Amino acid sequence: MKYFNTGPKKIKDHLNDTTRRVDSLTNYNLRGDGIIEVHHFAQGQTLRINLSRLTQRLAVHGSGRGTGIRKAYASAAAGASGTIACYLDTDGVGDTVDVVCEVAGGTNLNAALPRLADGDMIHVYNDNGTWRSIMTFQASGDC
Numbered sequence: 001m002k003y004f005n006t007g008p009k010k011i012k013d014h015l016n017d018t019t020r021r022v023d024s025l026t027n028y029n030l031r032g033d034g035i036i037e038v039h040h041f042a043q044g045q046t047l048r049i050n051l052s053r054l055t056q057r058l059a060v061h062g063s064g065r066g067t068g069i070r071k072a073y074a075s076a077a078a079g080a081s082g083t084i085a086c087y088l089d090t091d092g093v094g095d096t097v098d099v100v101c102e103v104a105g106g107t108n109l110n111a112a113l114p115r116l117a118d119g120d121m122i123h124v125y126n127d128n129g130t131w132r133s134i135m136t137f138q139a140s141g142d143c
Contacts, residue, residue, distance in 0.1 A: 054134065069134060072099055072124040078109035078116040086131075091119050099124050099131045106139025113140045 004015045037048045054069070072086035075096045082103055085096040099122070103112045114137070116122070123134045 069123050069125055072097070072122050072131070072133075074116045074118055074120045074122070076118050078112075080108045080110050082107050082109060084109055084116060086122070086124070088124075091121075097131045099133055101133040102136045104136050104138050108139075109137060111139060111141070112137035 003019065004012045006012070035050055035053045037050055039046045039048065051069070070088055072088055073091035075085045075087055075092075078084050083098045083100050086099045087094055087096055101109055101112075101122075103109060106112055109116060114120075124131050125134060126132075
């Protein structure tokens, strides 16, 4: 690793610390579980979800019968909670269902990425009567 040796001490220290942190990220030995796949390449890694394997796993969830993955469309922008009202399969048509969403590092969808607006699509499944998003959202703050 190459460190910064010239310039103002405060800036040098900050740049060297940042360099050490970025370098430590490249040393993680990531592995997938079949549903989450890790692909290594010269510039780093990418994470992908294998939807066919995820669908198979959801289909045998609970009683051995599942709903599979369905499309859900937000009926309004996300609010300050971990649930959002969505239309199933078609935007703006029919009754809405409440979809429970996990927010890593937080609880409110209006402060998580990606931001959900009216009409945005997410993928959901029925977990014994509770509709859940297959995606985990990430808490965020304003820049």
